[in-house]
Amino acid sequence: MKIMVSACLAGENCKYNGGNNRNEKVLRLMADNEAITVCPEQMGGLPTPRVPSEIKDGLVTAKDGRIVDAEFRAGAAKCLEIAGRWQPDLVVLQSRSPSCGVKQRYDGTFTGRLVDQAGVTAQLLMENGYRCLDVEDLFTVHRDFLIRKLSIEESELLKDFLYEAIFIPEGVEAPARDIVERPELRIYYDDFGNRPGDLCLAAETEGHVVGTVWTRIMNDYGHVDDETPSFAISLLPEYRNKGIGTVLMRQMLSLLKEHGYRQASLAVQKANYAVRMYRNVGFEITDENEEEFIMVCRL
């Protein structure tokens, strides 16, 4: 995979204060892939160290009042030009920067307040179709795949992965894809991102999402109480039995713990090979019916 990275994440001392944002996950990703670094603010002609800047009324303005919009936009244009030649599959950028912020940036008041808008370089790259990832959404990096947060805009993908999650015993014909539109399955993805316990991680390889794990507090088969998120996990068939599911599960369990949840639950058909994986990551059988185990993992 080809990646383009904010230079400060790679440890280059290009930050406004002369420091860097060295990030070990990014360094691992760079070591396992073809990578280049860019610092749009330096490329736009600004010195290091430099006065910090934020975007105010649409113009990038330094804390001392100087308008530095032209420099920021020149740096963004140079990054776009490099991306055009390099054709990265993924661009990993520093959070909240007026240049590199993907999801948020500071609001222009120099008071630490944030707005849900991108910095000028991230915005330009995304407008031109480059896939940009906020470094804070990068969870773990393995040689063949990375784990990241799934964005709300990608939540349509959950329908496909829900279909893949349907356990089909040997010799049984697969159901039609529109089975996921049934009300008892829609509860897994309707309005995802806006309800209690909604968290989702994706496993990605070569720029494609190949697996997802997501949680939601919902009245599904694995529901145990209104404080406990239920798990759903799904991998494309060709990516099963490669350890990706276990990594996804473990990362999600840590994320749930970070969010203050005390346990997670799931339901799994007794014949499903995944029962062993769930046990390996800490789930225990707490109940069962004719076909399924109900499993709970205490965090």
Ligand code: SF4
């Ligand atoms: S412009 Fe981007 S790469 Fe350069 S220091 Fe700021 S966040 Fe890092």
